[in-house]
Amino acid sequence: MGALETFLVSILAAALVGTFLLTLVAVSGIWGKRKITAAFTDRIAVNRIGPFGLLIIVADAVRLLSKELIIPDGADRPAYDIAPIIMVASALLGFAVIPMGSGVQLADPEAGLVYVFAVSSVASVGLVTAGYASNNKFSFLGGLRAVAQNIAYEIPLVLTAASVVIFAGTLQMSEIVAAQTETLVTLGGLDIPTWYAFVNPFAFVLFMAANLAEVGRNPFDVPEAPTEIVAGWQTEYSSVYFVLCYLSEFIHIFLGGAIVATLFLGGPAGPVLPGFVWFLIKMLAVYIFTQWARSAVPRVRIDQLIEIGWKGMLVLSFANLLLTAIIVGVIA
DSSP states (O other), X not given: OOHHHHHHHHHHHHHHHHHHHHHHHHIIIIIIHHHHXXXXXXXXXXXSSSGGGTTHHHHHHHHHHTSOOOOOTTXXXXXXXXXXXXXXXXXXXXXXXXXXXXXXXXXXXXXXXXHHHHHHHTHHHHHHXXXXXXXXXXXXXXXXXXXXXXXXXXXHHHHHHHHHHHHHTOOOHHHHHHTTSSEEEEETTEEEEOOHHHHOHHHHHHHHHHHHHHTTOTTSOGGGOHHHHTTGGGTTOOHHHHHHHHHHHHHHHHHHHHHHHHHHSOTTOOSSSOHHHHHHHHHHHHHHHHHHHHHHSOXXXXXXXXXXXXXXXXXXXXXXXXXXXHHHHHHO
């Protein structure tokens, strides 16, 4: 295959993966979110617009996109315009190195794990840009909170992922998945795989908690706390810009789920069903967990959030990394 053919195939594959992700976000973010939250809180969700309320997806899309795009007075227009695009792009680019099973992986660089954390962290730039450029004190406060939160929890997130790298001996995403295909132990004729959630459940719990903070779900939804700062950094966004902000939030949630599935749950590995189906199930399971947290866990104060990150999660993640290195060193 020539260079032009390779380029065209790559563009087509990226477009298909992007379309699938956007469709998944549309279903889960607009319809699924309401249904899951209603189930957790014993309420009735959308059920009148189309079968099972599914046409709420179309109704919400038309409603939001048809609204007037209001630009606040004194906004820093170039920064205001580009912030939502930065946030969406950072999440979509992260999926480029995720092995989704059935041969679906756009790229597999040797430093794939470094890449996915690097591009996803660019969202912090979009958050603070949106808050600053809106010329709104509540938005600016939300942007500052978002940056403080992301810095406090990205370090524990990366350190916990580094403990997986010590076990796998590689930063390549496909190799991390391959390292989890062996059998850890056999119980009653059932083979338990070497998923790192089983090998190191402490690291799995740490990563899930830090991931909740990174995607802004309870108890860490302080940057958008509606009862305190209206809607935080996205207060002044409307119409298509609000759609992009909302879209970026849910794509980041699914990216977090994809990383969790890859690092701790064997990626697309699983019996009977195709690998892509198993990957989707695991990613959706993490998504449902975040929605449960949103419904059931109360929000912490901003000072408590920072204290948990710097005095709790950071210390625990360093301890986990050190113990993992010792254990692997002794076994090796």
